[in-house]
Amino acid sequence: MNLTVIGTGYVGLVSGTCFAEMGNNVTCIDIDQKKIDGLKNGIIPIYEPGLEAIVKRNVAGKTLHFSTSLENHLENCDIAFIAVGTPMGEDGSADLQYVLQVARQIGAHMTTPLIIVDKSTVPVGTADKVHEAIANELDKRGESIPFTVVSNPEFLKEGDAISDFMKPDRVVIGSDNPDATKKMRALYAPFFRSSMDRLITMDVRSAEMTKYVANAMLATKISFMNEVANICELVGADVNKVRIGIGSDSRIGYSFIYPGSGYGGSCFPKDVKALKKTAMQHGYQPQLIEAVEDVNDRQKLVVANKIIAKYGEDLSGKVFAVWGLSFKPETDDMREAPSIYIINELVKRGATVKAYDPKAIEEAKHFYLKDTPNITYYSSKYEAISEANAMILLTEWKEFRSPDFHEIKKQLVEPVIFDGRNQYNDEILGEMGFEYYQIGKTR
Ligand code: UGA
Secondary structure, X not given: OEEEEEOOOHHHHHHHHHHHHOOOEEEEEOOOHHHHHHHHOOOOOOOOOOHHHHHHHHHHOOOEEEEOOOHHHOOOOOEEEEOOOOOEOOOOOEOOHHHHHHHHHHHHHOOOOEEEEEOOOOXXXXXXXXXXXXXXXXXXXXXXXXXXXXXXXXXXXXXXXXXXXXXXXXXXXXXXXXXXXXXXXXXXXXXXXXXXXXXXXXXXXXXXXXXXXXXXXXXXXHHHHHHHHHHHHHHOOOHHHHHHHHHOOOOOOOOOOOOOOOOOOOOHHHHHHHHHHHHHHOOOOOHHHHHHHHHHHHHOOHHHHHHHHHHOOOOOOOEEEEEOOOOXXXXXXXXXXXXXXXXXXXXXXXXXXXXXXXXXXXXXXHHHOOXXXXXEEOOOHHHHHOOOOEEEEOOOOHHHOOOOHHHHHHHOOOOEEEEOOOOOOHHHHHHOOOEEEEOOEOO
């Protein structure tokens, strides 16, 4: 099929590239000329394992194209995907200005019948707004070209984006038009070779809702476990054991019940807020969803509070080594990362921070911690801990999983570790003389 994907962020770029890999002819559009020029030369604007090779292969094979002009890529296009950003508006709702702008452009330039797909995460009712925006533009032109708007939310995870897209748990297609449904099913069929059961079709509004509910449910699991962890500390239980104890019940399951420093990233914080806002706009006070958010806000400072409990309110003269800045491993993304909150809290209290992350240092330096004083960045984890009072682990990158603890002990002023991701064995660290603080277990 001929596909046009508008927006080359995480969702747009990965979707477009994977559709091309499956044999479609894809053009990815973005208004950012520099980004498009880079992509044409195989320069990927984000760090995502495996993406670069597939982009390069499909650009060379002429199945993947990049352009800044939407006008020229709607003719003979079977399906146009809207995959532009939906940032959080000031009131917490999803800001639809970019989605609607693209919809208007489509209406202004389409020449042949078209399926338009909302791939961005958008609140219930957005497909109707997109439909209206396109219809208005066609009216202005005095044209009546048939089109239909479909919801096809994306469930990929950063860091696993390629395998999530190529081997999805499910694909949700929300369509009120049987012909469009048929075409969308045909597009996704190659991704489900053994069974089509997980290619789920439903009405548009249910599909739009599914995306928010999936993320809110996962965020709820995390906040629930973080709350359990805090209670475990008070009653002398070990959340690591409780987690295994409950996960073994297949109704609960092991995934997404790892306590930590709170969820971050571009999706959970934004989508939980947007779902709350949608409920409130319809006169419903979503108590559980509100609590999920409140627990998460509080959790982001749990590690800082443990540090304050040990060293006191005034941290002047103290030096802390931070391992991990990105909101999770295998990404340079720092949006809503707990590290931002924790580091700013420490620095505000007079501490100095020495930071190391395998991929996110540039993001930290130039954007997320650019105004934070008293922070220095290092190119190796052991350099960062030298002469520090304690090491703080904030992202569970693989290279932090089994470090040389003898080296850590040698480099630190005192053998103290604050672990915001419960990565280490406390018995072994205890035997080695470490003071080891983790989430959900008293020392
Ligand atoms: C999330 C969803 O997992 C994807 O399915 C969805 O498509 C995506 O949002 C989106 O809406 O675009 P992502 O934000 O990339 O994906 O990251 P996750 O791997 O889900 O992690 C989110 C946060 O939860 C991270 O901060 C992670 O550290 C935290 N987390 C995750 C925990 O604290 N505990 C866990 O057990 C699991």
